Amino acid sequence: MNASFTALRQAFASARHERKARHRDIASALSISEGELLAAHVGAFDDGESPLRARRLRAEWQDLIAAIEPLGPVMALTRNESCVHEKVGVYxxxxxxxxxxxxxxxxAGAIDLRIFYxxxxxxxxxxxxxxxxxxxxSLQFFDAAGHAIHKIFLKPESDxxxxxxxxxxxxxAEQQPGLETADAWREPAEPADDTVDVAAFRSxxxxLRDxxxxxxxxxxxxxxxxxxxxxxxxxxxxxxxxxxAQELLSRAAQEGVSIMVFVGNPxxxxxxSGPVHKVAMMGPWINVLDPGFNLHLRxxxxxxxxxVRKPTVDGLVCSLELFDAQGRTIAMMFGERKPGQAERCDWRNLLESLVEGAPEAVPC
Incomplete structure (x- = not known):
C-alpha cells in the first residue's frame, strides 16, 4: 500500500513539473479522485517524492469555517464540472x-457563501x-467521493x-495516507412529466413571494x-x-451592469456581487478576469x-440559468440587488434582450 502512495506522489510531481497540470486533471489521469490524490500526500515521506504535503483536518467544519476570519484576505474557490468561481476577500x-x-x-463583505455541510x-x-x-x-474540502467542494488559498497578504x-x-489525530471513498451524491430521479400536477405547480x-x-x-x-x-x-x-452567457457577460462589462453570479456544487x-470588467474567450472557456473575481465557464x-422569472414581494426577479447535458446547474446569474429592492432596470433590459425578437427595452 505504501508503495502505491509513493507511486501516486511521484506521478503527481512529474505531472506538475513537466506539464504544469492541475491537481484535478492529474487525479483524473490517475483514475482517482482529487481527494484521494491529496490523501496520498498525508504523513511522512521523502522530500524528493513530491512538492506537496497534506495534513488531515478534523470534521468540525462549522467551527473551522467560523475560524477563518483571522487569516485576513484569502481566495475562495468553488467549482463544478463546468465552471470555476474564484473570489478574494475575508471570511x-x-x-x-x-x-x-x-x-x-x-x-459579510466580498466572500458570500451558502454551505451545505x-x-x-x-x-x-x-x-x-x-x-x-x-x-x-490552502485548506481544501471534499465530499464522500473525494470530489472537491471548496478550497481556500492564502494570498501574500494573508496572516x-x-x-x-x-x-x-x-x-x-489520524495522519496516515489514504482515503476511504463512497459513491457521490446524486439528484433524485425526476418523475415522468405526465405524472406531475402541472396546473398546481404553475399556480x-x-x-411565489420570495x-x-x-x-x-x-x-x-x-x-x-x-x-x-x-x-x-x-x-x-x-x-x-x-x-x-457569453453575450450577457460581455455586455454587462461594456454597459456597467452590476450582476450576481452563483456557482456551486452539492x-x-x-x-x-458587483460589476464585471474584463471578459475574454480562451478556447471553450468564457473568462472573467477581474481583480478580486475570476470566473472560468466552459x-x-x-x-x-x-x-427564469420569479414573482416576489419586490416584483419579478429574473435570472439566466445554465445547465449541462445531465441537467446539472452550471451557473446562475441575476442582477445585483438586496432584499427589499426592486430588480434593476438595466439588468432586466439586458436579460430580456437575449430573447429572440425581444423589443429594445422593456418596462421595469
Whole structure:
C-alpha cells in the first residue's frame, strides 16, 4: 500500500513539473479522485517524492469555517464540472443554522457563501512548493467521493501565523495516507412529466413571494430544475441560445451592469456581487478576469440556457440559468440587488434582450 502512495506522489510531481497540470486533471489521469490524490500526500515521506504535503483536518467544519476570519484576505474557490468561481476577500460573519447546524452562511463583505455541510466529509491543510520557490498554502474540502467542494488559498497578504494556528487547532489525530471513498451524491430521479400536477405547480409558481421559496416548490412537486423549467408557464421560463452567457457577460462589462453570479456544487454555493470588467474567450472557456473575481465557464458544456422569472414581494426577479447535458446547474446569474429592492432596470433590459425578437427595452 505504501508503495502505491509513493507511486501516486511521484506521478503527481512529474505531472506538475513537466506539464504544469492541475491537481484535478492529474487525479483524473490517475483514475482517482482529487481527494484521494491529496490523501496520498498525508504523513511522512521523502522530500524528493513530491512538492506537496497534506495534513488531515478534523470534521468540525462549522467551527473551522467560523475560524477563518483571522487569516485576513484569502481566495475562495468553488467549482463544478463546468465552471470555476474564484473570489478574494475575508471570511467574515460566518454562521451555521438548522438541525445539527448543517446549513452555513458567510455573508459579510466580498466572500458570500451558502454551505451545505451534510456533503462535507474530508478536509486537508495543503502546502505545495511551486516552481518559483514559493509555498502555496490552502485548506481544501471534499465530499464522500473525494470530489472537491471548496478550497481556500492564502494570498501574500494573508496572516500565515493565523493559518498555522488554525491548522494546529483542527488537526486530526489520524495522519496516515489514504482515503476511504463512497459513491457521490446524486439528484433524485425526476418523475415522468405526465405524472406531475402541472396546473398546481404553475399556480404555486405564480404565487411565489420570495426567490428562496423556489427550492421548496421543486421539492413539493419532486421536480428537477430543468424539468420545472420545461413544465413552467412560458411567461416565467423561456429557453435561450446556449451562447447567451457569453453575450450577457460581455455586455454587462461594456454597459456597467452590476450582476450576481452563483456557482456551486452539492456542498457549496459561492456568489459574486458587483460589476464585471474584463471578459475574454480562451478556447471553450468564457473568462472573467477581474481583480478580486475570476470566473472560468466552459461554454461547450452548456446544453441549455433559460431566462427564469420569479414573482416576489419586490416584483419579478429574473435570472439566466445554465445547465449541462445531465441537467446539472452550471451557473446562475441575476442582477445585483438586496432584499427589499426592486430588480434593476438595466439588468432586466439586458436579460430580456437575449430573447429572440425581444423589443429594445422593456418596462421595469
Amino acid at each position: 467574515a460573519d460566518a454562521s451555521a443554522q438548522g438541525p445539527q447546524r448543517l446549513v452555513g452562511l458567510v455573508l 451534510s456533503h462535507w466529509r474530508h478536509g486537508f491543510a495543503v502546502a505545495e512548493a511551486l516552481s518559483d520557490g514559493a509555498i502555496q498554502r 500565515q501565523a493565523a493559518y498555522e494556528a488554525l491548522v494546529e487547532r483542527f488537526l486530526s 404555486e409558481w405564480a404565487s 426567490t428562496h421559496d423556489f427550492f421548496g416548490l421543486l421539492k413539493r412537486h419532486q421536480l428537477s430544475r430543468t424539468q420545472a423549467l420545461r413544465l413552467a408557464d412560458p411567461r416565467f421560463a423561456q429557453p435561450l441560445a446556449t451562447s447567451s 456542498g457549496m454555493i459561492q456568489i459574486h 461554454e461547450d458544456h452548456i446544453a441549455s440556457a433559460w431566462l
